Amino acid sequence: MSNKIPVASPALIGNEKKYVLDCIDSSWISSNGKYIDLFERAFAEYLGIKHAISCCNGTVALHAALLGLGVKPGDEVIVPSLTYVATANAVTYCGAKPVFVDSEKETWNLDPSKIKEKISEKTRGIIAVHLYGHPANMGAIKQIAVKHNLFILEDAAEAHGALYEGVKVGTIGDASAFSFYGNKILSTGEGGMICTEDDNLASIIRQIKGQGQDPKRRFWFPIVGYNYRMTNIEAALGLAQLEKIEWHTSRRREVAMWYKEMLAELSEVQFSPEMNWAKSAYWMSSVILDNRFNRDEVMNQMQLQDVETRPFFYPMHTMPIYQAIAGENDFPIAEYLGRQGINLPSSALLTKDQVAYVVRTLKQSLIKNQR
Numbered sequence: 234m235s236n237k238i239p240v241a242s243p244a245l246i247g248n249e250k251k252y253v254l255d256c257i258d259s260s261w262i263s264s265n266g267k268y269i270d271l272f273e274r275a276f277a278e279y280l281g282i283k284h285a286i287s288c289c290n291g292t293v294a295l296h297a298a299l300l301g302l303g304v305k306p307g308d309e310v311i312v313p314s315l316t317y318v319a320t321a322n323a324v325t326y327c328g329a330k331p332v333f334v335d336s337e338k339e340t341w342n343l344d345p346s347k348i349k350e351k352i353s354e355k356t357r358g359i360i361a362v363h364l365y366g367h368p369a370n371m372g373a374i375k376q377i378a379v380k381h382n383l384f385i386l387e388d389a390a391e392a393h394g395a396l397y398e399g400v401k402v403g404t405i406g407d408a409s410a411f412s413f414y415g416n417k418i419l420s421t422g423e424g425g426m427i428c429t430e431d432d433n434l435a436s437i438i439r440q441i442k443g444q445g446q447d448p449k450r451r452f453w454f455p456i457v458g459y460n461y462r463m464t465n466i467e468a469a470l471g472l473a474q475l476e477k478i479e480w481h482t483s484r485r486r487e488v489a490m491w492y493k494e495m496l497a498e499l500s501e502v503q504f505s506p507e508m509n510w511a512k513s514a515y516w517m518s519s520v521i522l523d524n525r526f527n528r529d530e531v532m533n534q535m536q537l538q539d540v541e542t543r544p545f546f547y548p549m550h551t552m553p554i555y556q557a558i559a560g561e562n563d564f565p566i567a568e569y570l571g572r573q574g575i576n577l578p579s580s581a582l583l584t585k586d587q588v589a590y591v592v593r594t595l596k597q598s599l600i601k602n603q604r
């Protein structure tokens with residue numbers, strides 16, 4: 234066992250083992266079984282939304298939602314450049330084109346003031362990502378969507394429990410996608426959920442994720458669907474995790490507040506934002522180093538002291554797969570954040586001593602790596 238402090242680790246502190254063993258003892262291990270239904274209902278109830286549709290990961294949650302929302306080849310969908318690759322790829326899977334927009338300095342999310350210039354006749358919708366757990370500026374995004382008749386899909390993969398003006402993210406757009414990957418706020422190993430208030434959209438998405446089968450006629454497939462189903466074992470993990478969601482979210486907040494307090498004196502770094510209209514889920518506690526510092530060197534130094542960190546995502550417009558379709562010089566904030574951002578250890582299992590140790594190693598590394 235190493236003493237390394239990891240960026241993330243799932244916290245299986247509730248009924249996970251009991252429910253998973255129940256699946257095995259009863260031999261209900263596939264995508265049939267009671268935990269699927271229980272997890273979906275509990276998740277819908279937690280969000281306060283009508284439909285929660287389980288699927289096998291967050292990426293396909295985005296894909297199925299986009300298909301359900303009617304995205305077709307040749308369409309365009311607005312996406313923040315600074316996000317995980319899955320957000321953009323889900324658009325590409327539909328044969329549509331992700332159109333990238335720069336980030337806001339204040340929230341690290343999609344900048345609403347830069348959306349309008351990217352809208353064309355082909356634009357169908359906007360994917361609002363709640364990056365690292367902080368809600369996107371949904372009010373401003375919604376105004377634009379309404380005015381231009383665009384859908385909003387929330388990528389809430391990193392933001393279980395985050396609030397925008399007191400409202401849970403994942404309930405604000407036309408649909409939302411969550412991830413339960415091993416490092417996310419709730420984890421089923423691999424897993425995802427699509428949420429919506431819209432009955433029609435929900436039934437289309439259920440059909441899409443279940444091979445396209447007609448809900449009223451077995452082995453009849455009116456559309457080409459996908460096998461995007463979650464297993465009963467994953468749902469068993471999810472139900473157990475969800476029973477403890479208040480613990481998971483409050484522990485993450487506690488960790489973030491320790492960092493915030495201990496980093497307050499350090500003018501060289503900007504800690505994760507939390508706007509006065511937002512409650513962040515603090516999926517990741519993060520810092521942006523100012524331009525005097527070489528981010529990668531700072532991370533290397535921390536690694537040598539057994540502190541694991543992650544660089545921020547590379548903006549999508551810099552990826553070889555997306556460079557050709559993105560405008561140039563359009564993304565100064567995304568580039569700055571992507572170059573200078575570090576995700577610190579953020580697991581719900583961290584102790585105050587561990588957070589203090591991370592902050593000490595960060596401070597020491599900053600002293601060594603000022604350019």
Ligand SMILES: *Cc1c(COP(=O)(O)O)cnc(C)c1O
Nearest residue numbers: 290291292317319390391412414
């Ligand atoms: C994790 C993540 C996804 C994809 O979820 P998977 O379950 O890993 O497929 C999508 N978008 C964002 C922003 C994510 O962080």
